[in-house]
Amino acid sequence: MAASIELRNITKAYGDVKVIHGIDLSIDPGEFTVFVGPSGCGKSTLLRLIAGLERISGGELLIDGRRINEVPASKRGIAMVFQSYALYPHMSVRRNLSFGLETIGTPKAEIASRVAKAAEILRITPLLDRRPKALSGGQRQRVAIGRAIVREPKIFLFDEPLSNLDAELRVQMRVEIAKLHNDLGNTMIYVTHDQVEAMTMADKIVVLRSGIVEQVGAPLELYNNPRNLFVAGFIGSPKMNLLTTEAKDGGLQVAGNALALPRATAGATTLGVRPEHIGITDRDGIRLAEVKVDLIESLGGQTLVYATTADGQPLTVALNGQRQVDVGSSLPVYIDPARIHLFAADGNALV
Amino acid sequence: MTEAAQPTLAAGGESVGRASGWSRFAEGSGPGYLFLTPWLIGLFCFTLGPIVYSFYLSFTRFDLLTAPDWVGLENYRRILTEDPKFLASMRVTFLYVLFSVPLKLAFALAVAMLLNKGIKGLTLYRALFYLPSLLGASVAIAILWRAIFSADGLINQLLWSLFGINGPSWITNPKYALWTLVALGVWQFGSPMIIFLAGLRQIPQDMYEAASLDGASAWRQFWKITLPLLTPIVFFNVIIQTIEAFKSFTPAFIISGGLGGPVNSTLFYALYLYQEAFSFFRMGYASALAWILLVIISVFTAISFLSSRYWVHYDD
Numbered sequence: 001m002a003a004s005i006e007l008r009n010i011t012k013a014y015g016d017v018k019v020i021h022g023i024d025l026s027i028d029p030g031e032f033t034v035f036v037g038p039s040g041c042g043k044s045t046l047l048r049l050i051a052g053l054e055r056i057s058g059g060e061l062l063i064d065g066r067r068i069n070e071v072p073a074s075k076r077g078i079a080m081v082f083q084s085y086a087l088y089p090h091m092s093v094r095r096n097l098s099f100g101l102e103t104i105g106t107p108k109a110e111i112a113s114r115v116a117k118a119a120e121i122l123r124i125t126p127l128l129d130r131r132p133k134a135l136s137g138g139q140r141q142r143v144a145i146g147r148a149i150v151r152e153p154k155i156f157l158f159d160e161p162l163s164n165l166d167a168e169l170r171v172q173m174r175v176e177i178a179k180l181h182n183d184l185g186n187t188m189i190y191v192t193h194d195q196v197e198a199m200t201m202a203d204k205i206v207v208l209r210s211g212i213v214e215q216v217g218a219p220l221e222l223y224n225n226p227r228n229l230f231v232a233g234f235i236g237s238p239k240m241n242l243l244t245t246e247a248k249d250g251g252l253q254v255a256g257n258a259l260a261l262p263r264a265t266a267g268a269t270t271l272g273v274r275p276e277h278i279g280i281t282d283r284d285g286i287r288l289a290e291v292k293v294d295l296i297e298s299l300g301g302q303t304l305v306y307a308t309t310a311d312g313q314p315l316t317v318a319l320n321g322q323r324q325v326d327v328g329s330s331l332p333v334y335i336d337p338a339r340i341h342l343f344a345a346d347g348n349a350l351v
Numbered sequence: 352m353t354e355a356a357q358p359t360l361a362a363g364g365e366s367v368g369r370a371s372g373w374s375r376f377a378e379g380s381g382p383g384y385l386f387l388t389p390w391l392i393g394l395f396c397f398t399l400g401p402i403v404y405s406f407y408l409s410f411t412r413f414d415l416l417t418a419p420d421w422v423g424l425e426n427y428r429r430i431l432t433e434d435p436k437f438l439a440s441m442r443v444t445f446l447y448v449l450f451s452v453p454l455k456l457a458f459a460l461a462v463a464m465l466l467n468k469g470i471k472g473l474t475l476y477r478a479l480f481y482l483p484s485l486l487g488a489s490v491a492i493a494i495l496w497r498a499i500f501s502a503d504g505l506i507n508q509l510l511w512s513l514f515g516i517n518g519p520s521w522i523t524n525p526k527y528a529l530w531t532l533v534a535l536g537v538w539q540f541g542s543p544m545i546i547f548l549a550g551l552r553q554i555p556q557d558m559y560e561a562a563s564l565d566g567a568s569a570w571r572q573f574w575k576i577t578l579p580l581l582t583p584i585v586f587f588n589v590i591i592q593t594i595e596a597f598k599s600f601t602p603a604f605i606i607s608g609g610l611g612g613p614v615n616s617t618l619f620y621a622l623y624l625y626q627e628a629f630s631f632f633r634m635g636y637a638s639a640l641a642w643i644l645l646v647i648i649s650v651f652t653a654i655s656f657l658s659s660r661y662w663v664h665y666d667d
Contacts, residue, residue, distance in 0.1 A: 053560050074566030086557040090579040090664040099575070100565030151565070 002029035002187045003064045003077065003154035005050065010059035012045055012211075019045055020211045022059065027189070027204070032181050035191045036198040036234070037208035043191045044159055046208070050189065051080050051157050063155070074104075079148035080157040083164065085140045087132040093119075093143050094128040097150050111150075118149040121180070138169045145180070158190040162197065174200060195235055199223070207231050229347040232272045238304060238316050240341070241278070243271045252342075255289045255309040261337050268350055272341035275304070275318035280325075284334040291315050293329050298322060307331065409638035419635065426639035437640070439615040440623040443529060447619065448596040451536035456588055459540040463547035464577075477545065484541030493535070493605030497522055500531045522606050525616035532617060535602050543588040550584035551577070582663040590655055597648050600625065620644055 005027040012020035020042050027033050035043035048054045050061065052073030061069050068076055087096050094115060101111045119125040122142040132140055141161060148156055158177070162170045178201050181188050192198055198205050199219045207214040207222065207230070215227045219235075226232035232240045245252045245268055252258070252265045259271075279285065291307035298304075305317040305325055317333060325331065342350040375381075384391075409426055411419035430437050466476055486492045499505045502520035510516040521527045554577065562572045578585075600621035603611060611618030611626070624644070628637035 051564065053563070073560075073564045078564065080561070080564050082557045082561060084555060084557055086555065086561040088558060088576060099562075099567075103562075103565050103567045103571060147561075 002185055004029045004062075005155065005187065005189075006060075006062040006065075007050075008060040008062070010046070010049060010061060011057045012042075012049055012054065013057045018211065020049070020057075023211075023213055025206060025213065025216065027187060029187055030185050032178075032188045032190065032201060032203045033206060034198040034202035034204070035189065035206050035208055036193065036195055037214075038193060038234075040210075041208040042211040043193075043208045045211075047080075047157055047159055047189060047191050050155075051078055052076050053080075077154035078157060079151045079153035079155075080159065081141075081144045081148050081161045083160040085132075085144040085164075087140060087143055087147075089132050092129050092131055093124065093135070093146075096132065096143055097128075097146050100147065100151050114150045114152070115146075118146040121149065121183070122146045137165050138173060141165060141173055145177070149180075149184070154187065156184075156186050156188040158188065160191055160193070162192070163194075170197075177201065196237060199235070205235075207234060225349070226272075226341060227349055229270060229272075229343050232341055232343070232349070236274055238275045238318060240272045240274045241315050242343075243273070243309070243313050243315070245269060245271045255311045255313065257287065257289045257310075259288065259337075260286050261340075263337070263342075265342060265350075267344045268342040269345045270343040272343060273335050273339065275316040277336055277339040278315075278317045279334045279336075280317065280319065280331055282332075282334055285336040286334060288333045288335045289315075290330055290332050291317075293325055293327050293331055296325055296327060305331070307333075405638040405641060408635050409642050411635040413634040414632045415634060416632075422635070426636050427643070430636070430639055430643060436615065436618065436623055440611070440618045440620045443611075443616065443618050444597060444599075444620040446529060447533060447536070447599065448593055450530075451533045452589065452592045452596050454533065455537045455540050455592060456543055456585070458537055459544035459588070460547050460581075460585075462540065463544045463551055464573075466544075466548055467551045477548070480544060481541035484539045490601065490605055493602045496531065496535050496602065497606050523613055525612075525614040528607070528613060528616045532599075532602050532606065536596065536599070543592060546584055546588055547581070550581050554580050579664050583665055586655070586659055586663045590652060593651060593655075594648055597621075597644065597651075 005025075007023050007025040010020060010023045011018065023046065035046060037043050045054065049056050052068075052071065056069050060067055063076060088099065091099065097115045097118060098111045101114065106114075115128070116125070119128055122145060124139065124142050124146060127135060127139060127143070132143065135143065141164075144161070161177070162173050165173060174197055177190075181201075190197075190201060202219055204216065205219055205222055206216050209230055214234075215222060215231045217225075222231060222235045226235060226240075229242065233242060243254050245254050245265075247265070247268075248258060250265075252261060252268060252271065254271060273288070278288070289309045291309050293305055293307045295306040296303065297306070300322065301320075303319045303321070303323040303325065305319065307315050307317065309315055315333070319325075344350055408419060410421060410423055412422050412426075413419040462480055466473055466480070470476070483492075497504075500521035501507075502518075502523070504521075506521065507518035510518040519527065521531045558576055558580075559572055562576055567575065598621055599619055603617040603619040603622045604625070607613075607617045607622075609622075609626075609630075611622050620640070621644075624637050624640045627633045627640060
């Protein structure tokens with residue numbers, strides 16, 4: 001049921017405008033891969049190239065080792081869930097689900113049983129005779145997924161499927177899609193601009209920017225070892241603090257404060273440290289700087305401190321639990337040297 | 352508003368009475384009616400007035416020179432029981448409606464779908480294709496049409512030079528005359544085409560993408576997605592174009608020289624009505640004809656609306 005996908009130097013251009021710049025990627029059978037990146041990074045275009053909705057300008061696309069550049073979308077063994085759901089408004093839910101199967105001439109009895117099965121998986125059986133307009137957003141989303149399931153594809157593609165839902169429903173559907181992946185075991189590619197969705201759902205995350213792959217890896221690998229400033233800033237919430245550093249006496253200093261780092265720092269211009277890896281007592285590591293507290297957000301389980309260093313750089317600190325910190329006060333902050341990231345002037349991480 | 356008006360009234364001093372009358376007019380709905388006046392005059396003098404008057408006339412004998420003479424239902428009785436020209440004109444008009452409307456709409460939809468392919472210079476093509484509709488109802492085009500379809504017209508010259516066929520005079524042969532008018536009607540596909548084009552652009556692209564992933568051919572996509580989603584537009588165009596076709600007058604008048612010939616083959620209902628009114632000065636009889644046409648169009652429209660719930664998909 002599951003298929004492997006391989007992209008070899010895939011490019012896409014509209015006229016003279018190149019939007020995808022030679023992407024290499026391999027996706028294992030049954031893997032849940034998330035394409036993530038800011039708007040306009042090419043993630044949806046890449047998905048549409050795989051789906052066959054756009055022509056590939058250069059390179060090779062292989063499914064199960066077979067080149068499929070020229071294979072029409074319907075013959076690729078792919079089903080896609082659209083951001084807008086793309087349900088046919090003039091058909092009942094049942095007809096929406098069966099349309100694709102009728103198109104390829106599946107026997108009636110089999111259509112009925114597949115539709116019934118998909119409806120059961122997605123718990124939309126009572127809705128089968130309704131029109132899409134009589135459904136809520138979450139229900140429409142389920143029907144859209146159901147339409148993909150009934151076709152029993154080798155590969156599922158999701159194009160920002162949750163972005164039209166409210167926050168609560170989004171979390172719920174996120175869990176359901178992850179569960180669906182566990183149950184069905186198909187290869188799935190999921191496009192989102194939401195790094196939380198990427199982190200929670202993916203086996204493998206592909207971070208894209210301006211049509212190139214910035215980094216590919218498991219969620220925690222991206223979190224722990226971002227390859228460059230872009231990935232460092234994109235993965236993780238709240239965002240990683242990126243502080244400008246100066247070289248001094250063979251070491252580094254931040255906001256005039258020399259850091260005693262037990263590692264080579266030559267060439268580093270930026271120090272990255274995640275808010276959750278900063279403490280306010282000297283037990284938390286070495287002293288980073290003295291900061292002025294601008295704002296506190298108490299989330300209950302976590303207290304977010306937004307502060308500014310002496311040289312005006314913003315710094316976010318995430319403290320566990322409920323902490324009393326005064327706005328306007330000065331605060332020394334400490335970091336664990338093992339959990340910092342150093343980046344060179346070209347944005348790449350120092351290893 | 353009224354509170355703000357109070358100080359003005361007080362400041363008016365002695366002329367409070369007059370000021371209050373004027374300001375009540377100015378503050379109330381007076382200006383609204385003032386602005387409506389030209390339209391109201393038009394409505395009562397040139398639309399409602401003549402409608403009511405023609406209804407009255409339809410029960411009279413009236414030759415414009417002597418006073419209308421009340422005859423009761425006599426005009427209607429004669430039209431419906433002993434007027435062969437009425438039947439002839441009904442036949443011609445129904446044939447015209449039956450063929451020109453579907454052909455015109457099919458053609459309009461086909462062109463709209465071509466133009467919706469995202470071709471370059473769309474605005475230019477759109478304007479060009481709309482041109483015949485702007486010119487179509489004009490006398491000049493009807494005269495041009497007569498020249499194209501006459502015995503030594505363009506069509507026959509082409510037929511002769513390309514195939515060696517000696518064509519008939521299309522407009523003077525009762526077998527073909529009506530069809531040249533149907534062709535003229537279809538040629539004026541511009542306005543339904545523009546409306547179809549607008550409707551096609553409303554259909555989300557990803558429905559077609561979903562369908563193509565499902566393996567639906569362009570043909571199946573047209574029948575299962577485009578056409579059903581376009582039915583509100585089709586419905587609108589059918590109503591408008593059918594009414595237009597029932598009322599069609601100018602082309603037949605020009606091509607047949609106002610007579611509806613040959614052998615009544617282009618005697619459109621509106622043309623017959625015109626003849627009765629302005630050639631024979633039987634205003635009462637013509638008015639009755641007009642009211643019968645109104646009833647026919649109303650019945651057709653009512654049937655269309657009643658049937659629409661079975662084939663028109665309104666969504667969201």
